[in-house]
C-alpha cells in the first residue's frame with residue numbers, strides 16, 4: 001500500500017487535472033495532491049527534495065487557510081487577486097475548498113512531523129480523515145445555495161484518501177507497540193475536533209442561507225423599485241392627460257412641446273410623448289429630434305404590434321399598454337396609450353402615447369447598482385430585454401421576480417456575484433473550525449504527555465515498591481543472620497557468644513553466678529531413641545531452663561552439645577544453688593525418659609563471684625570443675641565450685657556460701 005497508494009493518488013489527481021470541464025479550484029487541488037503524492041517517495045540521495053516539497057506545500061496551504069480566516073477588511077479579496085494575478089482568472093476561484101485544504105494541510109503536517117505520536121500525528125490523520133469524510137457526506141446533503149465550494153470531486157477525495165491510508169499504515173507499522181496507549185488522548189482530541197467540524201458545517205450553512213436571503217431581499221427591493229418607477233410615470237402621464245382634457249381640443253405644436261418637455265425631463269427613459277388622433281395618426285411628438293419618422297405615422301398600419309393597446313385607448317376610451325415590443329426607433333420598449341376625452345362631449349379626442357425605452361429605463365433603474373455584486377436581466381417571456389453586470393464568477397443562485405408594467409408581466413432575474421458575497425461573508429465558521437481543531441490538538445498533546453508521564457511514574461513506583469520489598473527482605477535476612485550469630489538454631493536459646501557478651505555486660509555486677517548444666521548420659525538417648533528424639537529432648541530442656549532462669553532475670557544459653565549455661569547477675573551462691581536445684585528438679589520431673597524408663601537428669605556446676613574484678617575464664621573453669629564433681633558424684637545433682645582467687649591473690653570468701 002505504501003508504494004501503490006501514492007501512485008494511485010497521483011493518477012487520480014492527474015486525470016482530474018487533465019479534465020477540460022474541471023473548475024479552477026479542482027485544478028489547484030489536483031496540483032497540491034500531486035506534490036503531496038510525490039512527497040511520499042523517499043529518494044535516498046535527494047532527501048532534501050522531499051523536505052523542500054513539503055515545506056512549500058505547507059506554506060501554500062497555510063496561505064489558503066489564511067485567506068479563509070482573515071477578515072475581508074484586513075486583507076481584501078482584491079489584494080489576494082493582485083498578488084496572484086499571474087494565475088488565469090480570479091485567484092479566488094483557484095482556491096481549493098476549505099475542508100479539502102484542511103484535510104491536505106493535516107496530511108502534510110503529519111508527514112512533516114515524521115508521523116510522531118508525541119507530536120500528534122495520529123490525531124492529525126484522524127481529523128484529516130474526518131474532513132474528507134464530511135466532504136463526501138456534504139455532497140449528499142448539498143443545498144445548492146453555497147457561496148463557497150465546500151466539496152472536492154470524488155476523484156480528488158479518493159486521491160487524498162489514498163495518501164491518508166498510506167500514512168496511517170506507515171504509522172501503524174512503525175509505532176505499533178505504542179498504539180494501545182493512544183486510545184485516551186486520541187478519543188479526547190477527536191471529540192472537540194468532531195464538534196468543531198459540526199460547528200463549521202452548521203455555521204457555514206447558516207451563513208449561506210443568510211446571504212441567500214439577504215440577496216433575495218435586495219433583489220426584491222430592486223423589482224419593487226422597478227414597479228414603483230413604472231407606476232410613478234403612469235400617474236404622471238395621467239395628470240398630463242387631464243391637462244389636455246381641460247384643453248378640450250387636439251394640442252397645438254407649441255403647447256405640446258412646452259408641456260411634454262417638462263415630463264420628458266423628469267422621465268429620461270421616455271423616448272417620446274406623442275399625441276395620436278382617433279385615426280391612429282401621430283400629429284404631435286416630443287422631442288422631435290430622433291423621432292422624425294414617427295411624426296405622421298399611422299400606427300394601426302405602421303406598428304401592428306401596438307394595435308390592440310392603441311385600439312383600447314382610441315376606440316374603447318381605456319388605457320392600453322403594448323407590453324414589450326420592438327419600437328419604431330429600433331429598440332425594445334413599452335408604449336402606454338392614455339385616451340384624451342373631450343370635456344364637453346366626452347368623445348375620444350385622441351390618445352397620448354408614452355414610449356418607454358426599456359434599455360433607458362433599465363439604465364435609470366440600475367444606475368448606481370454595483371454590477372460586481374450582481375447581474376440583472378429583464379425578460380419579456382423568453383425575450384431578453386436588457387441586462388447589466390457581468391455573468392462571470394456568479395454563484396449558482398437566481399432570484400426571479402415578476403414585475404407588472406402597466407398590466408404587462410416582465411421577469412427580472414438577479415444573479416449575485418461571488419466576490420461581493422465573499423466580501424460580506426462572516427469568517428466565524430472557519431475561525432470556529434480552526435479554534436476547535438487547535439484545542440483538540442493541544443488536548444491530545446497534553447493528554448499524551450500526561451499519559452506518558454503517568455506511565456513513567458507508574459514504572460518508577462513499581463520499581464520503588466520492588467526496591468522496598470528487597471530492602472525489607474534483606475533487613476529480615478540481616479536480622480536473621482544477627483539472631484543466628486547469637487542464638488542456637490535448634491533450641492532458639494542464646495548461644496555461647498551472647499552468653500559471653502551478657503557476662504561482659506554484667507562485669508561490674510556483684511554477686512554474679514554462673515551455672516553449667518550437662519545432660520546426664522545423653523549419648524544413650526541418641527543411641528537408643530535416635531538423634532531426632534535427642535534434639536526434641538534438648539529443646540524441651542531448653543524450654544524448662546528458659547522458664548526457670550528467666551524468672552530470676554537470668555540468661556539461659558546453650559553452651560554447646562548437650563551443655564547449657566546460665567548467667568545470674570545479682571544471685572549469690574545460695575540463690576544460684578536454689579535456682580539450679582529448681583532447674584534440676586524441673587528437668588527430672590519432666591516427661592523425658594530414657595529408653596529403659598529411667599528419668600532424664602542433669603548435673604549442674606555453680607561458680608559465684610562476689611567481689612573483685614571479673615575473670616570470666618576462672619569463673620567458667622570453677623563452674624566446670626563443680627560440674628565435674630557433680631558428674632563424678634553420681635550425676636543428677638548440683639555442686640557449688642571452689643572459692644575464686646581474686647586478682648590480688650586473695651580468695652573470694654563468699655563465693656561458696
Ligand SMILES: Nc1nc2c(ncn2[C@@H]2O[C@H](COP(=O)(O)OP(=O)(O)OP(=O)(O)O)[C@@H](O)[C@H]2O)c(=O)[nH]1
Nearest residue numbers: 518519520521522523524526531532534535561562
Ligand atoms: N541429638 C543430639 N545430640 C547431640 C547434640 N550435641 C551433642 N550431642 C550428643 O551428646 C552426646 C554427649 O555424650 P557424651 O559427651 O559422651 O556424654 P554423655 O553421654 O552425656 O554422658 P555424661 O556427660 O558423661 O553423663 C554425644 O553422643 C553427642 O553426639 C545435638 O545437638 N543433638
